[in-house]
Amino acid sequence: MSAGELLVSLHDAGVTLGGQRILHGIDLVVRRGEIITVLGPNGSGKTTLMRVILGVIRPSAGRLERAAGLRMAYVPQRLSVDPLLPITAARFLDLPQRRGRGAVAAALDRAELGAAADRPLAALSGGQMQRLLLARALLGAPDLLILDEGTAGLDQPGIAAYYDRIAHVRAETGCAVLMVSHDLQIVMRASDRVICLNGHICCQGTPESVSLSPAYRALSGPAGSVLGLYRHHHDHVHADGIAEPAQGGLR
Numbered sequence: 001m002s003a004g005e006l007l008v009s010l011h012d013a014g015v016t017l018g019g020q021r022i023l024h025g026i027d028l029v030v031r032r033g034e035i036i037t038v039l040g041p042n043g044s045g046k047t048t049l050m051r052v053i054l055g056v057i058r059p060s061a062g063r064l065e066r067a068a069g070l071r072m073a074y075v076p077q078r079l080s081v082d083p084l085l086p087i088t089a090a091r092f093l094d095l096p097q098r099r100g101r102g103a104v105a106a107a108l109d110r111a112e113l114g115a116a117a118d119r120p121l122a123a124l125s126g127g128q129m130q131r132l133l134l135a136r137a138l139l140g141a142p143d144l145l146i147l148d149e150g151t152a153g154l155d156q157p158g159i160a161a162y163y164d165r166i167a168h169v170r171a172e173t174g175c176a177v178l179m180v181s182h183d184l185q186i187v188m189r190a191s192d193r194v195i196c197l198n199g200h201i202c203c204q205g206t207p208e209s210v211s212l213s214p215a216y217r218a219l220s221g222p223a224g225s226v227l228g229l230y231r232h233h234h235d236h237v238h239a240d241g242i243a244e245p246a247q248g249g250l251r
């Protein structure tokens with residue numbers, strides 16, 4: 001698959017679960033090599049959208065298209081195995097399917113975990129455990145990496161290191177990355193495009209343009225609470241406290 005190739009597209013997709021409309025009118029494309037973050041409050045349908053793309057939930061309306069032969073890998077929020085299990089990080093990656101030493105070592109290196117290969121799971125920090133899940137996902141050489149809020153419980157340096165690693169993985173492998181977050185401030189450093197979700201797509205664009213959009217501000221609470229911490233280029237006009245996108249990135 002070549003750079004920029006269309007991997008996934010959703011056309012006017014909707015999901016109804018248990019009689020409740022969870023998502024509607026979703027138009028979304030994911031191209032090879034881009035890092036997209038889906039942002040939204042609790043219950044806004046972020047996980048449901050990931051499940052639709054993964055093929056776990058069928059859209060009740062609209063259409064989902066995926067590139068032929070697309071390889072997807074999912075990184076869950078946390079590890080569901082007992083961390084006291086007496087196995088090393090490298091061994092964990094070799095289960096349940098034998099991958100071989102070379103492939104395991106390469107995945108650990110890519111997740112910046114090579115030095116911890118022989119450490120037992122119980123001895124790994126939260127950040128290392130998260131990168132172990134990333135390494136496991138990378139074993140399948142995915143075209144599209146889907147990450148569900150991977151930074152819960154990490155401190156700020158740990159979160160920054162995790163997103164830097166994701167950016168490196170994209171640069172090294174050329175995969176696309178689709179990730180879920182609550183917090184635009186956290187994903188600013190890594191995302192090419194942010195999609196603001198609340199049952200439907202409220203706005204999307206560069207992290208900067210989304211952070212300045214009225215739709216995002218309406219969802220994220222009083223202006224100024226976190227917005228002051230964003231990268232902020234003063235090449236746009238502020239009017240009545242509502243900023244215009246610097247480069248018309250919103251749709």
Ligand SMILES: Nc1ncnc2c1ncn2[C@@H]1O[C@H](COP(=O)(O)OP(=O)(O)OP(=O)(O)O)[C@@H](O)[C@H]1O
Pocket residue numbers: 017018020022040041042043044045046047048049
């Ligand atoms: N299988 C289901 N049946 C009925 N309702 C569901 C089902 N799965 C999810 N929902 C509802 O859909 C809505 C969206 O859930 P979803 O988990 O996609 O949101 P989210 O944005 O990922 O939330 P959070 O940030 O809290 O993880 C919620 O109101 C949830 O209760």
